Amino acid sequence: MAFIRRVRTASGATAVQIAEYAGGRQRIVRHVGSAHTEAELGILLEQAGQLLGDPDQGALEFDVTPTPLVADLVSPRRDDLVDVEPRSTAARRDGSGRVVGTDSRLLFDVLARVYASLGFDAVDDDVFRDLVISRIVEPTSLLDTGRVLTDLGRTPASYATMKRTLGRSMAGAYRDTIAAACFTHAMNAGDISLVLYDVTTLYFEAEKEDGLRKVGYSKERRVDPQVVVGLLVDRNGFPLEIGCFEGNKAETLTLVPIVRQFQQRHGLAEIVIVADAGMLSATNLRELDDAGLNFIVGSRVTKAPVDLESHFRWHGDAFVDGQVIDTITPRTGHARKDGASNPLVKAEPIWNADHHERSWRAVWAYSAKRAVRDNRTLTLQEQRARDVVSGDKATRTPRFVKTTNGARRLDEASLARARRLVGLKGYVTNIPAELMPAREVMTSYHALWNVEQSFRMSQTDLRARPMFHHTRDAIEAHLTIVFTALAVSREIQARSGLAIRNVIRQLRPLRSATIAINGTEQTFTPEIPEAEQAILDALERA
Known part of the structure; x- marks a missing residue:
């Protein structure tokens, strides 16, 4: 039976050998190397194990099938078949293994x-x-x-x-x-x-x-x-x-x-x-549409009063969480005739490329969660504006501060308009509703x-x-x-x-x-x- 043998040498190192029993005695088949540290010992034991278990390693001739076994540490005896630390040229050849790199x-x-x-x-x-x-x-x-x-x-x-x-x-x-x-x-x-x-x-x-x-x-x-x-x-x-x-x-x-x-x-x-919304320019959208490409672009919340003018007139500024309004938006800020929804008509218009040549389709959605976040932001901006107006904070003119004849005051009208639009998010597209429902437009944008x-x-x-x-x-x-x-x-x-x-x-x-060991170098893969x-x-x- 073949096994791995660890032997304490006279110098205090640990020799790692592969041996087998022959005629009732141990026969050293191969001296793997001598370790001076625990790390070197582990590496030599790993190499000996690979030699026993891998037939491609060659060089080991056993009369029986190799079975890995690590023997206990023993002290060198005179009746050993092989001097574990020979003083011949073999010692210089074998030497102790060392790590040359990781x-x-x-x-x-x-x-x-x-x-x-x-x-x-x-x-x-x-x-x-x-x-x-x-x-x-x-x-x-x-x-x-x-x-x-x-x-x-x-x-x-x-x-x-x-x-x-x-x-x-x-x-x-x-x-x-x-x-x-x-x-x-x-x-x-x-x-x-x-x-x-x-x-x-x-x-x-x-x-x-x-x-x-x-x-x-x-x-x-x-x-x-x-x-x-x-x-x-x-x-x-x-x-x-x-x-x-x-x-x-x-x-x-x-x-x-x-x-x-x-x-x-x-x-x-x-x-x-x-x-x-940073890509929302009339030129961009026109060129994409002329090239036959469809687009979905974020809209700026400042466009909501125009796009939702009819909704605000007939329903006020109260929204339900998850509410979606499918309407139209002017291609430019000057297109008012057929470019925006008609506040005199309660029903929102259904966008059609042939009928609304001066507008795009607009989808607006309300989220209660977004409204809470927007309100929190506006409150912070309002407080900053009040601090600047009162002189408690010296900084460049923030949002909601209006300067008239050198005097600063809180822009109540702008703040009220902003409060009215909290929770709204808009999307502009040239994809008809029959090809992409409003909620799919929103989902695509959120990607x-x-x-x-x-x-x-x-x-x-x-x-x-x-x-x-x-x-x-x-x-x-x-x-x-x-x-x-x-x-x-x-x-x-x-x-x-x-x-x-x-x-x-x-x-x-x-x-x-x-x-590096026995005049050669070998690379060991890590344990995973x-x-x-x-x-x-x-x-x-x-």
């Missing part, structure tokens, strides 16, 4: 398989793939990417090669290939009849503007040069298209170019575009949180900003990497049900160890706990 190659392999399953290996550039995976695991600068890849068990390309890869990604139209793969995946996973659009800004740690990086509107009130980035995703938040614009370009002017680019790339005719989540992922988990690139090609290449990393991250979240940071946090500590194995199983799902 890495998270298991994590890299998992991410690489997800990357390939999405069809991104069509790019056929390992350096590009490594840059994408590195950004998912630990977003950092290009100079520091080599450290991350080394920790993932990869031999990183040189910094110069990485920079050349950025250039290749533009010359080789990598983004086109990635976008085509994303489209195919989204089609196979569901449908792209409805797509969501939003914009964000990415700023630069730079002082001077250029043709692309310009100071523009920033929600964070930054004064750094920036670019405007538009992102198109499917209803589940999976990225489909990305575009980059000058930093001072109005957000409303980015929608149509991105949609047309997406439409031309894939030869699409009928899709529904969903965007927030916008998926694109907002994708932007949050790109800005936090993938750290798309700030950027340190200077040329347009390098900036576009950076966005291609972020776009690809976002697609892989969204797929990982869809398969595992966990946030990408959670997945990385659980899988990265599963480290493989490379051991049950919870982490469940994640791996979920990610292997095609």
